[in-house]
Amino acid sequence: MKNPFSKKHKGPKKPLTVEQKISRRNFISFGTFIVAGSVAYGGWKWLYNSPEEARTVTAGARAPLRRALNKTELAFRRVFSNNNLVKTYPKEMAAKNVRHNSDIGSEGKINVNAWKLQVKKHTGEVLQISLDDIKALPKTDIVYDFKCVEGWDQISHWGGVKFSDFISHFKLDAETQLQYVGLATPDKEYYVGIDMPSAMHPQTLLAYEVNEKPLPPNHGAPLRLIIPVKYGIKNLKRIGSMSFSDNRPPDYWAEQGYDYYSGL
Amino acid sequence: MKVIKEKHPLAMRWTHWVNFPILTIMIWSGMLIYWANDEYKITLFGYTFFSFFPDWFYNALRIPHRLSEGMAFHFLFMWFFTLNGILYILYTIISGEWHELVPQKKSFKEAWLVLLHDLHIRKMAPPQNKYNAAQRIAYTAIIMMGIGSVITGLAIYKPVQFYYLTWLCGGYHFARILHFALTIGYVLFFVIHVVQVILAGWNNFRSVISGFEVVNEEPKPIIETTPPSDEKPIQ
Numbered sequence: 001m002k003n004p005f006s007k008k009h010k011g012p013k014k015p016l017t018v019e020q021k022i023s024r025r026n027f028i029s030f031g032t033f034i035v036a037g038s039v040a041y042g043g044w045k046w047l048y049n050s051p052e053e054a055r056t057v058t059a060g061a062r063a064p065l066r067r068a069l070n071k072t073e074l075a076f077r078r079v080f081s082n083n084n085l086v087k088t089y090p091k092e093m094a095a096k097n098v099r100h101n102s103d104i105g106s107e108g109k110i111n112v113n114a115w116k117l118q119v120k121k122h123t124g125e126v127l128q129i130s131l132d133d134i135k136a137l138p139k140t141d142i143v144y145d146f147k148c149v150e151g152w153d154q155i156s157h158w159g160g161v162k163f164s165d166f167i168s169h170f171k172l173d174a175e176t177q178l179q180y181v182g183l184a185t186p187d188k189e190y191y192v193g194i195d196m197p198s199a200m201h202p203q204t205l206l207a208y209e210v211n212e213k214p215l216p217p218n219h220g221a222p223l224r225l226i227i228p229v230k231y232g233i234k235n236l237k238r239i240g241s242m243s244f245s246d247n248r249p250p251d252y253w254a255e256q257g258y259d260y261y262s263g264l
Numbered sequence: 265m266k267v268i269k270e271k272h273p274l275a276m277r278w279t280h281w282v283n284f285p286i287l288t289i290m291i292w293s294g295m296l297i298y299w300a301n302d303e304y305k306i307t308l309f310g311y312t313f314f315s316f317f318p319d320w321f322y323n324a325l326r327i328p329h330r331l332s333e334g335m336a337f338h339f340l341f342m343w344f345f346t347l348n349g350i351l352y353i354l355y356t357i358i359s360g361e362w363h364e365l366v367p368q369k370k371s372f373k374e375a376w377l378v379l380l381h382d383l384h385i386r387k388m389a390p391p392q393n394k395y396n397a398a399q400r401i402a403y404t405a406i407i408m409m410g411i412g413s414v415i416t417g418l419a420i421y422k423p424v425q426f427y428y429l430t431w432l433c434g435g436y437h438f439a440r441i442l443h444f445a446l447t448i449g450y451v452l453f454f455v456i457h458v459v460q461v462i463l464a465g466w467n468n469f470r471s472v473i474s475g476f477e478v479v480n481e482e483p484k485p486i487i488e489t490t491p492p493s494d495e496k497p498i499q
Binding site: 018019021022025026028029030033036037040044060061062065066068069072076079080081084085086087145147148149150151152153228229253256257258259263264 | 265266267268281285289297298300301303331332333335336337339340343422423424425427430435436437440470473474475476478
């Protein structure tokens with residue numbers, strides 16, 4: 001069948017000369033290179049100048065990058081296992097001067113005797129738990145390499161109650177069916193949200209000791225979170241309240257452009 | 265007579281040029297992260313020769329106070345960097361191109377001669393195929409460094425979940441040092457690479473975009489001379 005649109009060739013097609021082949025291939029390859037390069041540059045410009053995410057429980061990041069952080073969290077959580085433990089060290093290796101980075105929500109001193117941990121159950125009931133109630137539970141020590149999102153790490157020694165022990169002792173098992181734990185300082189200046197598997201990780205502590213002594217104010221007296229599977233930003237000092245939710249609780253650093261999960 | 269000589273396959277050219285901007289973004293976002301705890305220096309006998317990095321450098325590149333931004337970029341582009349690297353390595357293995365790339369036994373000795381030649385100390389360079397001995401070592405090393413960056417990167421990114429990688433890298437603290445050192449290695453590679461490409465000239469550079477080189481070949485004589493026979497004459 002003849003194609004009416006095809007051009008009529010006069011005789012057999014002439015083979016291209018070497019020069020023609022060279023310029024044809026140069027044209028195609030450099031053309032592709034320039035077009036692909038421009039598209040890539042445009043894509044970068046778009047990403048770099050993309051608007052900041054709408055302020056929800058997270059804020060401060062470029063919208064597409066926040067989507068990527070959340071998607072990356074989901075991808076990794078699919079393969080993560082709570083059986084993977086943080087490496088521990090002999091207590092002689094623990095730093096004597098434990099590094100202190102920030103006092104947001106835990107400035108000044110606190111009256112430890114008047115302090116109560118408020119645990120808000122999803123039924124609306126609020127438990128008021130004193131430090132003595134917590135200290136009455138079996139104590140767990142951990143010496144591990146504390147990791148800051150800034151990039152430094154330090155082996156430090158903490159003592160307290162396993163989060164999972166705390167949950168079962170105060171009969172909060174029903175709350176652990178929810179997906180997140182929210183913690184906040186008494187003044188609500190600093191707050192974190194933790195996914196339930198990380199909170200229930202066997203090495204997560206509600207700590208009241210550092211180097212076998214009661215926590216000093218700058219390390220979060222009287223009770224702080226030590227969660228070795230997270231960066232330091234999630235290790236809330238001076239816990240005032242605890243709540244449970246299926247939605248992500250507010251998180252101080254996730255509102256400043258950091259990854260919500262921040263897991264290690 | 266000009267002849268087209270095929271040099272770089274399409275897959276190699278694509279992965280090479282895709283890698284270039286991705287690695288640039290990874291290094292830049294890595295510096296945004298590193299700034300937050302910029303503790304590395306070169307110190308010998310108590311004297312600090314260089315601190316990574318001086319303030320003028322940070323300020324010129326607008327690096328300070330952008331940690332969260334750096335992490336967000338780094339943890340997106342890491343996927344592309346890794347994927348592109350996997351594609352390149354798979355292609356190199358499956359196509360058999362690795363024969364041209366991986367150093368041979370003689371490469372380590374020859375690389376020295378190549379260096380002397382490139383520095384104009386020695387006149388002759390050893391014979392080579394696609395890549396000379398020094399290139400084989402350098403290009404294989406850069407791929408190993410890429411693998412190293414992914415491994416050390418994962419070791420500091422998820423040290424609990426990938427604890428075996430962290431162990432392999434000598435612990436969290438040392439893995440971060442390695443990750444940083446590899447990046448410095450890329451920059452040194454880049455400088456030498458660019459200088460060499462400029463010295464090698466246009467024909468060589470074009471081959472990484474268009475895939476071929478143009479070489480001059482002696483025209484073959486029309487009348488074939490009878491080649492000397494290898495066979496023993498029949499007695």
